[in-house]
Amino acid sequence: MGGAPWARARAALQAGGGNAAALRVLEEAPFLVALDPPPRPGAPPGDLDAEAKALLHGPCHNRWFDKSFTLVVFGTGRMGLNVELSWGDPPVAGHLWEYTLATDAELGYEGNGDCRGGVGPGVPPPQRLHWAIPPEVTGSTGGLLGSREGGARPLPELRARPHPPLPGGPGRGGAGLRPPVLALAAALGDPETGRGRRRALLQAALRQQRGQRRAAMTGAGLDRHLQALAAVASQLRLRPPFLVEVLGQPWALASSPAPRAEPPLLPPPLHPAGGGFGPPHPDGYGVCYARAGEGALVFHVCCRASSPRTDARRFAGQIWEALGELGELLGGMRSYWEALGALGEDWGM
Missing domain, CATH: 3.30.559.70 (Choline/Carnitine o-acyltransferase, domain 2)
Structure with missing residues (x-):
């Protein structure tokens, strides 16, 4: 509407x-x-x-x-x-x-399932x-909502840290694939590139992504600067060609973590299952990831059902395969997250 x-x-x-x-x-x-x-x-x-x-x-x-x-x-x-x-x-x-x-x-609750405590005298009854x-x-609300297709699939059991980095996953304020990530992707697709070289490229990509993420968290992310420039241009009634071109480009992927409290506030059986959000573009994806339970990671992948170019289940399967490839690259260690620690970096928040 x-x-x-x-x-x-x-x-x-x-x-x-x-x-x-x-x-x-x-x-x-x-x-x-x-x-x-x-x-x-x-x-x-x-x-x-x-x-x-x-x-x-x-x-x-x-x-x-x-x-x-x-x-x-x-x-x-x-x-x-x-x-x-x-x-x-x-x-x-x-x-x-x-x-x-x-x-x-x-x-807590009483044995019969009722909440403990009494009802205050000032609480009005439902109306x-x-x-x-x-x-x-x-007659005016017929087109109020479009249809979106969401897909959530629990991934293999991993010993996750509160906010582990995911190579190539642009988050809010940290959007964009930089040369280290592109070099890693090219190496993973090249059968002639050895494991040692791939590990070095993975370490460089993770280091770059971590710096990019921290910059976004402190207001230095790319989209923050673009938003500030757009606000100034709007106030001055200007339409710089650069801003018109950049802001008009579709952002096909939005991703964000939903980090848990450390130490956890709830025992493992009661851990929340994460969350998610819609895609930023009709032909894009919204991806959110969170730890859910002991040693488990959940991705929420969402796209529009009306788009012929996107498929939430297919994208979730590709994430699954990518994490499997990274685990194999890191030498069959107990988990991808332990391997990150073996690379000699502190990947926590």
């Missing part, structure tokens, strides 16, 4: 009566709770693929995408968050969610919101 139809629909709802009161309750609430059925009929509890899709976009009738976050509780008893991105990047939302779950586990949606509103 474009801005103008949305504004007209909102104005119609604010015209008065029960619609205006119901809309005011929603807009003034700090967050929302959505009670959803199981994400996919017949799917077993813990189907990460189905849950990821439901949490990312879900049914539009109970999602408020400009709200700080929506707590989604499935009929299976599992739950997760849909977070508005401007305040809640994956690391922020991940830490919030883990702290909430840890606090809940500490408070139903009443709506009478006029035709001009229902």
Whole structure:
């Protein structure tokens, strides 16, 4: 839905009566709770693929995408968050969610499943919101949501550190493949390049990616500079050809970690399963990775189902293969992450 139809629909709802009161309750609430059925009929509890899709976009009738976050509780008893991105990047939302779950586990429950403690006298009872949606509103929301296809696949058990680097994975503010990564990719595809040379190139690529990531974390990332230049140009009403060309280029891949608290706040059976976000471009991917449980790493790969060029399951399979190749390159050590330590670098946050 474009801005103008949305504004007209909102104005119609604010015209008065029960619609205006119901809309005011929603807009003034700090967050929302959505009670959803199981994400996919017949799917077993813990189907990460189905849950990821439901949490990312879900049914539009109970999602408020400009709200700080929506707590989604499935009929299976599992739950997760849909977070508005401007305040809640994956690391922020991940830490919030883990702290909430840890606090809940500490408070505990009674033997019959009830929460411990009593209900405060000032807590109002639930109230139903009443709506009478006029035709001009229902007619303007037909194209409100597009369809996105998400794929989540737990990868092999790895002993992960809080934020391990992934060669070639451009994150927010650290986007772009530099010569060390390209040289490594060329060496991996060249059967004449020996293991020693490949290991040296991997070490150089990881060192470069680490510096690039740290620069992004301190505001020195490439996209931060472009955003600042774009803001100045907008204020001065300028359209520099360089900015027009660069900002008009599609960013086909967005990736971000969702690092866990160290030491973990929850025991292994209760570790969150990470999170994810949509692609930055109709023909792109959104990729988020996180540690989930003891020695496990989970990737969330998302793309649009309408794109003929992308496939979330195919991309997840390619990540799986790439990690296998790196493990083989590093000499069959117990895990890729232990091998990073053997390279003589500190890859933690």
